[in-house]
Amino acid sequence: MTMNPGQPRWRASVTVLPKTGVNDPEGEAILGGLRQLGYSSLSRVRAGRLFHVFIEAPDEAAALDQANRMADQLLANPVIEQFSVAIEPATE
Amino acid sequence: MIGVVTFPGSNGDHDALYAITHDIGAPAEYVDYRETDVAKYSAFVLPGGFSYGDALRCGAIARFAPVMGPIAEFAGRGGPVLGICNGFQVLTEAHLLPGVLLRNATLQFHCFRTHIRIEQTDTLWTSGLSDGEVLHLPVAHGEGAYFADDATLDRMEANGQIVARYCEADGTVSEQANRNGSARSIAAVANEARNVVGLMPHPERATDALVGGADGRKIMTSVLNFLNVPV
Numbered sequence: 600m601t602m603n604p605g606q607p608r609w610r611a612s613v614t615v616l617p618k619t620g621v622n623d624p625e626g627e628a629i630l631g632g633l634r635q636l637g638y639s640s641l642s643r644v645r646a647g648r649l650f651h652v653f654i655e656a657p658d659e660a661a662a663l664d665q666a667n668r669m670a671d672q673l674l675a676n677p678v679i680e681q682f683s684v685a686i687e688p689a690t691e
Numbered sequence: 692m693i694g695v696v697t698f699p700g701s702n703g704d705h706d707a708l709y710a711i712t713h714d715i716g717a718p719a720e721y722v723d724y725r726e727t728d729v730a731k732y733s734a735f736v737l738p739g740g741f742s743y744g745d746a747l748r749c750g751a752i753a754r755f756a757p758v759m760g761p762i763a764e765f766a767g768r769g770g771p772v773l774g775i776c777n778g779f780q781v782l783t784e785a786h787l788l789p790g791v792l793l794r795n796a797t798l799q800f801h802c803f804r805t806h807i808r809i810e811q812t813d814t815l816w817t818s819g820l821s822d823g824e825v826l827h828l829p830v831a832h833g834e835g836a837y838f839a840d841d842a843t844l845d846r847m848e849a850n851g852q853i854v855a856r857y858c859e860a861d862g863t864v865s866e867q868a869n870r871n872g873s874a875r876s877i878a879a880v881a882n883e884a885r886n887v888v889g890l891m892p893h894p895e896r897a898t899d900a901l902v903g904g905a906d907g908r909k910i911m912t913s914v915l916n917f918l919n920v921p922v
Contacts (some may be wrong), residue, residue, distance in 0.1 A: 615879060620840075621793070621838065622796065622836070622838070622872065624794055624795070624797070624798050624872075625794060625798065628798055631776065655802060655876070673747070673751070674747070676751070676791055677842075678783075678791045678838070678839065679791050679838060681792065682760050
């Protein structure tokens with residue numbers, strides 16, 4: 600993949616979380632910790648990851664399409680994880 | 692010649708090579724992860740360890756190693772491939788085996804001996820075992836909880852792809868024996884053609900009574916019998 604300096608840069612925020620129904624012992628451990636801190640009115644924590652991927656693309660739709668494919672092919676494992684993607688103009 | 696693949700971060704490759712060459716007495720050598728000419732190998736072992744430092748997910752980056760393309764082709768032609776521990780994780784990420792290995796339910800690294808019951812002897816790596824045979828093998832993993840959705844698990848059961856389950860010493864499958872929280876107590880699985888097998892316990896660390904047991908030998912000797920290598 601080459602840099603296209605003429606194209607706008609976008610920041611794709613890819614959020615990856617365990618699918619509903621997939622055990623998340625890490626989230627459960629964090630839930631236990633939050634309860635120890637006195638937060639009693641919470642029922643669930645799901646632990647995941649956030650990726651910022653900086654993409655050169657002609658428009659937002661093209662950046663979104665690329666980021667979705669990256670998430671499906673590598674950033675998330677579709678067997679156990681779901682993902683969502685948000686695109687905004689890159690400022691950094 | 693059996694190829695034992697060394698990825699950056701593999702640490703079970705030495706044990707696997709020693710087990711095959713010294714304890715069992717069959718020819719084997721290391722295969723560097725950058726190798727692409729693999730014509731001389733008749734079987735591959737993907738060893739345990741922490742390939743690429745477990746970056747992203749266990750095994751997720753190793754699938755891009757140059758050696759993996761030729762190994763996937765080899766597997767597609769029916770060649771025997773065994774993934775042990777991290778090697779099992781690599782095979783799931785490379786889509787050569789179904790499912791995935793999740794963090795242990797205990798959140799702890801598991802390092803002890805466990806029993807597994809052989810459920811499928813019609814694979815290239817378990818043909819020397821008998822149905823229901825119980826093996827006592829070491830485990831060493833943080834992400835060993837096998838997972839696939841119920842539809843996939845049902846299909847695998849129907850296809851005979853469940854190779855081994857965690858069990859008690861007498862072979863009873865129980866929740867207590869399933870310490871990492873694997874779906875349906877699964878410790879080892881095969882692909883549909885049953886030439887590719889992945890298992891979490893370490894047969895290569897149990898090939899000599901001096902190290903606490905030799906139950907792992909039959910995994911290695913199964914494939915050698917298939918290859919007509921005298922052992």
